[in-house]
Amino acid sequence: MLKKLKWLLHPISILIGAQICWGLLMFVWIRWYILRSQEINTFIEKFPVAATNSGQWVILSQGCILMGFILIALYMIFVSQRRLSRITKMQDAILSNVTHELKTPLASIRLYAETMLLRNVTEDERKKFLTRTLKETERLQKLIDTVLISARLESDKSALIHSKVNLSELLNTCFNRVKDRFSELRTFEFQNLSADMENAFFIWGNPYHLTMLFDNLLDNAVKYTEKGGMIQAGVLLKKDFIQVFIKDNGVGIEKNHLKKIFKKFYRIERNLKVKIQGSGLGLFVCLSIVKEHHGKIFAVSDGLNKGCTFYVELQRLSSHS
Incomplete structure (x- = not known):
């Protein structure tokens, strides 16, 4: 019996019930006002306010406006609670994944x-x-x-300690480390730089955190690219900043997920042949590191099975630094 009535405690059921109650209350209140309108008008005439045909609706209008604010507030509370509930469920799922990854x-x-x-x-x-x-x-x-x-x-x-970092050299080190681990399963291609250009790729940053940033992006590229796929990376020199790109031809990302993937604990549910485990923290950490370096990170993809490219843009040091 209790299981059959469980739907009554669902947030949507509660919201609908609350809206019905507010509607009934408004109906009863307006009906009461119409029945007592003569008494209310007599009360209003006692105040030094010029009488108008619409004066009798002043109180009713104010009440309707206040009731509208109450309904909006109720809806906002409902949306907030639903979001909190989704986050809690997501965190429970991620905790399960993290536990699994620790156990393995x-x-x-x-x-x-x-x-x-x-x-x-x-x-x-x-x-x-x-x-x-x-x-x-x-x-x-x-x-x-x-x-x-x-x-x-x-x-x-x-608490971050920053120093002068050669971004091209650091990315190349991370790239070669991943390449050594997966070279038999994936194809790797790094955009080489001319020797006279290497000095132009210095930034002010934390080497340890930047290494984690590139390791996470490269691991993601490998993780979501099937055997035989290609992973590409390189550094591009722009006017005032340095742009790093890490590209794959893997499963890709739908456009409506491109901004959401950097949220904490956010994971895209895909119908893949092999379920990919993850903590849901990797890209969030990437975003946090880039923000700490006052840079930008974003992803570009044409959709499912069309690969994905991650771009990181960081302020470069001037030649006089």
């Missing part, structure tokens, strides 16, 4: 450690297990860093 590398590390303890492994096998264990710990460390930096950038942005 931990399970692998434990498996390799137990194997080396319980079996007499050869030297080659031992090196192989230790290499995989190291990769899993790096993966675990990266996830932890993402969560910590997400919180730090929101609470204390003044």
Whole structure:
């Protein structure tokens, strides 16, 4: 019985019920006013106000306006609560994903450690297990860093230490690191710069956070590009800023999601063959890092299965700096 009546507690049902109640109240109030209009007019005539044909509607009009404000406020509260409910559900889902991502590398590390303890492994096998264990710990460390930096950038942005950074060199290092890991599964192409141009790509920034920015964007490009796909990256010199681009020919993004993907915990639900896990914090951290460097980040895509390009624009140092 309780399950059948559960729909009565749904926010939409409550909103509809509240609107009906307000409507009935307005009807009763207006009817009462019409029945007592003569008494109200007598009361108004006691005040030194010139009598008009519309004077008897003054109180009614004011009441209707106030009631309209109440209805608008009620609707805004409803929208706010619905949004809060969606955010809570989204955070629960992301927490589940983060927990899963934490468990996966931990399970692998434990498996390799137990194997080396319980079996007499050869030297080659031992090196192989230790290499995989190291990769899993790096993966675990990266996830932890993402969560910590997400919180730090929101609470204390003044703690960042900036220095002179060669953006082209830093991006190239990040690109080569990802290329070494996935070169057998993807094609990688970096836009090379002439030697005399490299000095023009300096910015004032935090190397550690900028590395995380490019690592996240490159990992996303790999993650959402199928085997055999291409990942491209490069640095372009503009008039007053430096533009970094990271391009893939993967699953793409619908245009209505292009701005939303940078929101905290936001993930696009796709019907992919393989479900891609994620914390929902990667692009939010990217946006936070770019904002801290007073830059811009945006994505461009022609739609599903048409790839995506992420652009990062940062203020470049003058030649005299």
